[in-house]
Amino acid sequence: MTDRRTLTLTDPRAIRVLAHEVRQQLLDELSGGTVLTATEAAKRCGITPSAMSYHLRAMERWGLVERVDSADGREHPWKLVADSIKIDDAASAGITASVANSLLGTFVRRLSRTVEEMIERNDPDEHATIVQLGGVYLTDDEVQELDRIVDEAVHRWEDRHDPANAPEGARRRDIYWLNLPRA
Template identity: 45%
Template sequence: MPRSRRRSTLTIDDPKALRALAHPARQRVINELYNGEVLTATEAARLCDLTPSAMSYHLRALEKWGIVERDEDSGDGRERPWRAVADNITVSGTAHAAAGVAASSTFLVPWADEVRQGLERAARTLAHDIPDKRTQMSRGRLWLTAEEAKELDKELRAVLQPYKKRTLKNHPEGAVPRDGYWMLLPPPGSDV
């Protein structure tokens, strides 16, 4: 199968596609694929503690919504690798609104859980007097127009792009994985 031209960003606008993203195993494999990994169903299954056939089902469901695709054939018909269709994935506010709070929460809860687990890992290293130089956090409020928010997102993605090409199989010596999260959310008390 010829490899399609990879897009910079895949934007999920369909609330049904948002529901397809909600499964924790799908989120885990999306995280890996959208961070540059190319995985077979067997490799992805190991990450998610699933059988290869169960993972194949999830990968085909994600393929149906245009979220992942099969990579160039590896020569072994049984172990065809999968990859992300873009460098980044974004869920539009329209999709969140149309899906409703329950469906959006189903998508966001596993993501928030990943953040919580990462904070717990960082706290454990600090509790054992192990300096965790991998953890940096910041929080702040920005006053932005809609156009400025869009431009800021574009600029941040451009800054990160050279690092997103690095994978488990292709990174500089001494590099360790770091999960990053970027969100622009309305503050408490905001009606708009």
């Protein structure tokens, strides 16, 4: 496994940048070291290249993405600056309820859409894996350990973000992980 870098967001304004569906989809599209031009990213996200350029520049201002040198110097590809993004506890305390709801709401809508599309395809060879726990009591250290275990498990296949690295018969899978405290 390669050394991975985690970007920790400490400014609530940086979190607001992520509370947009296109930007969250863009994070997914750029994951695993994928490098895309604004035009390529726009195609994947279903928006215009000029709109994508706007989103990329907004994310660049907060240090989430950066430009990459291109082979011919004409294209302007982009990549994520880190393999994972963490929100600092103090920063999350500084966001408004509407930003938190937008951030989580976008995540939940994407999850819902993925499940609905799978159901509509009605493919007997497709299988979803769903794990649900009603809740467990964990110390802060145990929460960090659980997050680390899940992170390591998922990144075991970090080279598989690029379809060129997928073995024959592999299907793209969306992986969602939430570890939320309850009162």
